Amino acid sequence: MDQERYKLNKQLAQMLKGGVIMDVTTPEQARIAQEAGACAVMALERIPADIRAAGGVSRMSDPGMIRGIQEAVTIPVMAKCRIGHFAEAQILEAIEIDYIDESEVLSPADDVYHIDKTRFKVPFVCGAKDLGEALRRISEGASMIRTKGEPGTGDIVQAVRHMRKMNQEIARLVSMRGDELFQAAKELQVPYELVQYVHENGSLPVVNFAAGGVATPADAALMMQLGAEGVFVGSGIFKSGDPARRAEAIVKAVTNYQDPHMLARLSENLGEAMVGINEQEIQVLMAERGK
């Protein structure tokens, strides 16, 4: 991928800022999401909560199903491939997906190597639990980062942990003397140039969203106040009692995340939230996939 293409891909992520990206499994859900104000949709066969419940190996979705969703909406369509599965990524590029999520939600295809994303024209978003992971994914060519959180749980605790960790590590790099950055790069196992960028700018060189466990408008507002530039909502919407209404409330909460009065109104009468599983109750920690 040339530098110009990489810039355009980072810029598409900039256009998504302040927005909500929603998981959808059918064209009908995609239309509901767009109508509710989603800034993009993630097309997948099963939402994370169901992947978690079903167990077994989960893979890239049927390209035909993804095309159906591409035809149903005008907003960008994203889709997931397995960590390290560059052939799945090639297929998604062939159907002109707008963004590929190399995602720990699916079963990893490679337990050592991530995809060399610099070889693709199409942009990639990747999950990260800390600054080291984020910068490693960026050096591999990711043009957008999201927290891993813990997908399919409706439990926000891990996304909070990952976002705080990243912010703390960014603050630490900013406070360092220039001559300490070389050692920091070594500890983080990332290229020096990226460490230097964070030191100078106090932020990642790409857009950073929150993901994994967002279920309510308050969850979304919490992540925005912690510094997320937008929010992915997976199972939280279509596993809830009134998806359209909840989706719309979360979209508005991301825009007015600093206004508790509006958040109070938005949180009223949303029907049942997704059931949710606590961290201690789950078997598979998806966030531990791909470091």
Next chain:
Amino acid sequence: MKGAGITVGVLAVQGAFTEHERMLKRLGAEVFEIRQKQDLQRPFDGLILPGGESTVMGKLMSGLELQEPLKEKIISGLPVFGTCAGMILLAEKISNDEAVYFGTLPVTVRRNAYGRQLGSFHTECRMAHVGRVPMSFIRAPYIEDAGPGTEILARVEGHIVGVRYQNQLAVSFHPEVTDDTGVHAYFLDMIRKSLNNT
């Protein structure tokens, strides 16, 4: 500085609004974000509609009761500058969609005219009153038809990508994601002239 003494409201419901704010601040203008109705109580001399997803911004503008008051301001002459999605919000007609948002700019736009993200591109081209401008087109629209009284400011590959109609400036591309402040400086000139005329 170009922007001294000028206050610009930036629609900040979704999209790349902080990029516009940075550009305007570099040019010395005062900037504030419009996220809800109360924000409109502040006086401002110009309005920016940023890039992002037009369906989202349209939805939020009506849901947050921003659309009608902003539309009234545009009709009564408030200088407005829309980029990409912002241009779609201003357009009178969208050729491949039934939606109309402000509908104050007499043009027909085609949404996602260059296709999906793989069709996004960067180029450099001349824009009237500004000069050469670096242009990033991200899943961009272009103008298929411009009504009488619309000045065409830029064309790329034969398609209209920049226009001005009275107090309204609209471009398909994203000057806010580059380092070039030329288009924003032109918008501030528009504001300055409108202030001198009143």
